[in-house]
Amino acid sequence: MNKAQAINGFFLLFGMPAYEENSVPDGVEFPYITYQLVDGFFGNEQPIAASIWAVDGNGRSALKSVVDKGYEIGTKLGRGGVFIKCDGGMIWLKRGEPFSQIMGDPDNANIKRNYINLTAEFLTAE
Numbered sequence: 001m002n003k004a005q006a007i008n009g010f011f012l013l014f015g016m017p018a019y020e021e022n023s024v025p026d027g028v029e030f031p032y033i034t035y036q037l038v039d040g041f042f043g044n045e046q047p048i049a050a051s052i053w054a055v056d057g058n059g060r061s062a063l064k065s066v067v068d069k070g071y072e073i074g075t076k077l078g079r080g081g082v083f084i085k086c087d088g089g090m091i092w093l094k095r096g097e098p099f100s101q102i103m104g105d106p107d108n109a110n111i112k113r114n115y116i117n118l119t120a121e122f123l124t125a126e
Helices: 003-012 062-077
Strands: 018-020 032-035 045-055 082-086 089-105 108-124
Touching: 003 018, 003 032, 003 082, 003 089, 003 108, 045 062, 045 089, 062 089, 062 108
Parallel strands: 018 032
Antiparallel strands: 032 045, 045 108, 082 089, 089 108
């Protein structure tokens, strides 16, 4: 599994579709996660931003949804982060600072977004 597949696999752990932020399909339904795809070399730390997106509807609160999912990701990362396997080694994903920021969508007040900051340390030969 290459680095891109490993990072995507991490975000898919949370029970919703996950897309690299520049490749979200047209017409995708909420909720979903978008993330930046970054790469690095051994010992390099790179920031990764992810966003959890939800929309109010059918009695569901988008704000509660994105907050809860942010807590779920934070719990998975814990205080020390997680190691995900990839070709040539591992990626150490950790919480960034600030970890979570709630945002909206300027075009639609029903859409809520939780902007998540992570740090990826690449423990790989390449």
